[in-house]
Amino acid sequence: MDFINTLTAKGQEVVQKAKETAELFKWHNKISTEQDRIKKAYEDIGRLFCALNPESPSEEYFDFYAQIDESKQLIEQYKKEIAKIKNIGCCKKCGAPLDRDAKYCSVCGASQEEEEKEERSESVICPYCGEAVDPGSICCPHCGKNIK
Secondary structure, three states: OHHHHHHHHHHHHHHHHHHHHHHHHHHHHHHHHHHHHHHHHHHHHHHHHHHHOOOOOOHHHHHHHHHHHHHHHHHHHHHHHHHHHHOEEEOOOOOOEEEOOOOEOOOOOOEHHHHHHHHHHOOEEOOOOOOEEOOOOOEOOOOOOEOO
């Protein structure tokens, strides 16, 4: 009889622990949900701030802007690598996918060779390292210096 009573008591302990674990999980999940909401709100604030202040960030924000610029340029490079693997390119005018060897876009008719030359002429040269930089960049992705 002692064995059955002990087994019953242990079973009740296990059930109680399972209930506590489920309750803890529920509260931790609620905390995590609220933390995610806060994180999203901060991200939205940051996006709005950047949209309202796109030029010449104040010094305390410069590193954040530089990081964003660098990441955007890396994303574009990564997209180009993906396009190489898939053996496709994008129209430089409308962005439509097209064969890498295409001379003209089948969607908008833009010459791909001319656009490439025009795009190169729009590049800005970093005064510190001499590398080509996108015209909208705040800092050079190669050396990290402020070019504005």
